[in-house]
Amino acid sequence: MNTVHFPAGMDEHPVVVTRVAEQEWHALADGQVVGCGDVSRRPDGRIFVSIDAWHGAAFGLLVDAMLADLPRPLYTVVDEADRDLRSSWERVGFTIRRREWEYLVPTDPRVTGLDAVRPPSGVTIVPAGEAEEGPLRALDRALREEVEAAVGWQAMPAEVLPRPHGDTLVDPSKYAVAAASDQYVGLVRVAPVTRLPRLGLIAVRADHHRRGIARALLAHTLGSLHRTGIETAAAEVNETNEAAMALFDGIGAQRVSSNLELVR
Numbered sequence: 001m002n003t004v005h006f007p008a009g010m011d012e013h014p015v016v017v018t019r020v021a022e023q024e025w026h027a028l029a030d031g032q033v034v035g036c037g038d039v040s041r042r043p044d045g046r047i048f049v050s051i052d053a054w055h056g057a058a059f060g061l062l063v064d065a066m067l068a069d070l071p072r073p074l075y076t077v078v079d080e081a082d083r084d085l086r087s088s089w090e091r092v093g094f095t096i097r098r099r100e101w102e103y104l105v106p107t108d109p110r111v112t113g114l115d116a117v118r119p120p121s122g123v124t125i126v127p128a129g130e131a132e133e134g135p136l137r138a139l140d141r142a143l144r145e146e147v148e149a150a151v152g153w154q155a156m157p158a159e160v161l162p163r164p165h166g167d168t169l170v171d172p173s174k175y176a177v178a179a180a181s182d183q184y185v186g187l188v189r190v191a192p193v194t195r196l197p198r199l200g201l202i203a204v205r206a207d208h209h210r211r212g213i214a215r216a217l218l219a220h221t222l223g224s225l226h227r228t229g230i231e232t233a234a235a236e237v238n239e240t241n242e243a244a245m246a247l248f249d250g251i252g253a254q255r256v257s258s259n260l261e262l263v264r
Contacts, residue, residue, distance in 0.1 A: 015057045017065040025065055027058035037062040039070060048075045063092045073263050080258040094262040101245070103235045105199065105253040107226035112251035114219035119178065120211045125220045128176040128190060136177060139184040140169050143203045176221055178204070178213045188217040190225075190233070197225055199235040202244070214247060222251075 013029035020026050027035035035058030037051040049066055053059040067074070076094060078086050109115035119125055169175075178186035186204035190197050199221070204213045225233055235253070237244045 013055075015055060015061050017058075017061045019065065019069065025062055027053065027055065027062050029055055029058070034058050035062055037066050039066065046073070046075055047071070048077065050076060059088050060092065067092070067264075075261060075263050078260050078262065080260050086260065086262075089262050092264070094264045097261045097263040099239045100236045100259045100261070101239060101255045102257040102259065103237060103248050103253040104256050105222065105233045105235055105248060105251070107222040107230055107233060109219065109223055109226065112219075112222060114215070114222060114251060117212070117215055117219040119216040120213065123178050123180045123185070123211070123213060123216070125216060126177045126179050126184075127220070127224070129173045131172060131175055131177045131184065133172050135179075135184045136172055136175060136187070137169055139177065139187060139205070142205060143187075146206050147203075174200075176217060176224075178208075178217055180208065186213045186217055188221050190221055193234075195230075197230060197233045199233055202247075218247065218251070 015027050015029045015034065017025055017027045023039045025037040026033050027037075034055035035051065035053030037049065039047060039049050041047050047070060049070070051059055051062050051066075053062060074094075075097070076089055078089065080086070080099065106112055174189050174191065175187050176190075177184045177188075185208045186202075188202045189200040191200050199218075202214050202217060204211075204217075222233065235248060236259070237248060239245070239258075
């Protein structure tokens with residue numbers, strides 16, 4: 001996350017900004033690096049900028065230099081609680097595009113109320129690491145097409161955006177799936193981050209909605225984590241995804257922070 005620090009006593013030095021690499025700019029005062037900016041292009045083609053500055057003039061000068069060199073639109077992400085950083089971006093013309101809530105999710109089924117949840121009739125849960133890669137990739141393509149036809153992949157978190165070749169699967173072993181008949185109809189992905197696993201994606205094919213499959217996938221995944229001694233997982237939910245927010249709110253997950261995606 002970008003944070004702007006302005007140590008006292010440094011503002012009298014003139015600041016010079018130099019593009020030192022294709023994706024990096026430095027701000028220097030009195031021969032010292034007092035800020036840096038970088039740019040990254042997401043798999044969907046969007047350009048995200050980031051700035052770290054610890055001199056009063058560095059942030060604005062870095063932004064000016066980067067805006068002069070880069071095409072529009074440009075995006076950045078800030079912690080909503082960091083009001084100073086948000087204001088710095090808004091002063092140079094960035095506006096809020098969307099908000100994502102950060103949840104802490106309990107894994108204990110006695111807390112979540114998921115202890116009695118079972119898959120609907122005709123559906124079985126295939127544990128993570130046991131799904132067949134071919135059907136899993138077929139499900140990935142089907143879900144991607146449904147999302148693209150609805151809200152579009154630009155509304156998805158960066159970690160589930162399609163790669164240049166159109167594939168959103170990075171490591172099939174991270175996915176548990178819901179199987180019905182001869183196809184997979186839903187999936188959940190867990191990134192096994194130390195101490196706080198992240199629920200990266202929960203999705204069910206549109207023709208299998210409202211059957212309790214997402215809830216069953218969540219019950220399976222959280223229960224598995226709980227049995228390994230993990231008490232809490234993390235998840236991010238777009239505030240426009242009312243179904244996902246209702247699902248997490250309903251199992252006692254807590255909203256602990258929020259991130260804003262800004263655009264100019």
